[in-house]
Amino acid sequence: MAILVTGAAGFIGSSLCDALLKQGTDVIGIDNFDGFYAREIKEDNLKNCFQHNNFKFYEADLTDIKALEKLFENNQICQVVHLAAKAGVRPSIEHPLDYCQTNIIGSMNILEMMRRHNINKLVFASSSSVYGNCRADIFSEDLKINEPISPYAASKSALEQFIYTYCKLFNLQAVCLRFFTVYGPRQRPDLAIHKFTRLIDEGKAIPMFGDGSSKRDYTYIDDIVSGICAAINYTQTPYEIINLGGGEPVNLRQMIAMIEKHLGKKAIIDHLPSQPGDVDKTAADIRKAQKLLGYEPHTNFEQGIQKFIAWYLTRKKVF
Template sequence: MSTILVTGAAGFIGMHLSVRLLEEGHEVVGFDNVNDYYDVQLKRDRLNMLRPYENFSFIEAGLEDQEAVETVFKNNDIDIIINLAAQAGVRYSIENPRAYIDSNVVGFINILEAARHNDVKHVIYASSSSVYGANVKMPFSTDDAVDHPVSLYAATKKSNELMAHTYSHLYNIPTTGLRFFTVYGPMGRPDMAYFSFTNKILAGDTIKIFNNGDMMRDFTYIDDIVDGIIRLLDKSPVSNPAYDREHPTPKESYAPYKVYNIGNNTPIQLLDFVKTLEKHLGVEADKEFLPMQPGDVKATFADIEDLNKVTGFNPSTSIDTGLGKFVKWYKEYYRI
């Protein structure tokens, strides 16, 4: 069993992943600043699900706090870092760009420096499907260049991949980046469309459908995401002297560095998604159709062949099943 630092442990993915790690017997050190970007009580309730485990400890601080990060490593013998903490949200990055630099860039260099000085065996970190930006070729492939971000959030995630490669090259630190595709499920993020749609539909409010509904998302259920991360724990990248530098591919390197897509590989039309949500809620939504918003992309669609080859990752939760579980949790949590 390993001692694993999970940053963003009070977050949606971080909490579900931590539960799985704890159930498997790992020691989990949680780290989160529990900020008010969305409902703090929901974050506290997630943490309350972790606190009963004897093999869980928690530090409340931000990644940009270098001293707090260093203290974690002074007090714990960390084997693996899973860095999920970040300032999230595409549209919010237009309103408050500096928050993204502090958390996603300054915070990530603190993580990489900690890995460098503490003999960490594997750094797994959250990138995002948003790095594909202006790309239109589908499905999105890690073989493709991602040089045209359309939001600062995406730019910070691309910078994480570049920073990780630099540390893999300079210090031989195995790093694995995961480009997440629209994760959903119980105890999810209230700022995500499926959650805010549910709030509004049940309240009788109008939901806003951007790009007139002509959008597709590779919705991925949380249990499938957690399964993919768990499968990568012991799949640390290794140096590859045979890497063809004359014909480089962005997804790997001569250094111990890899980037994977982690998604459902089955994009869903936004209107079909809303219809499924309406079915489980038993309420028809009042819809307002609007143009595309700045920073948004029309479609996301993950090519997950590489992750499947390495780990056997094969998401199996249908949108009908996943939304059914989300709605059940939502009604219980909010006592509806």
């Protein structure tokens, strides 16, 4: 029996596959190499996976129901970790229908395949963006949230609800993990830490939206992978929403200063107004993750930035 990981060629997906394969789990990956960023980067992410005999990969789109049928018919799958998505917040404002197609229709296809093939365990990648511009000091899972401020956030919120419905009706057991800005080796090139590192390194100006006081709760990739693995093994209750954060919000100016320090270069800053869709702050309450999953973030922001920059400096020659 294998675990199906959707979005396996992506930043988080490939890191999770590496960890599962290392512990001897059979893994099936699916990814369509979506054009949001370069295919070569995603192929590189998968290199280590292909060294393992217990890894099987399908290049397919979640919206292609026939391809999914084949995959589910030809494999023994015990559970699904559903990470595939169109993941950018700002592009979702330009292309809401694309986000609906992949994040909602594609995800519904996965839920339907699971129902038809009696696979009843799911871990889903939700996002801190579902909290919108939440006023609370710290974001806990029981806050009433119904004001997403981007189509991306709305798509994640919708899926949490569809998954709840499938748990109620069809005996599904699911954990929706709300990831708070994930960073580290293989981070998507569109995300601020990666983009700023590249621009500062190349001596180009970085766009700083707003006054630099916006805060993000950054989560190091290894901590996210540990949290996903704990959710894979969690079976106590039929449906849970659980935050996975770093627990240490950092503002934009501090983030830039940390990159400057470890890259050894000064940033040129292009001051721009705040962007629609961007939230002012994210701050994860991780007590539920600690209680239910035994989750504990182990990499603080400075250590994480050091590891990211070390990785970036080796990879920049490749890309």
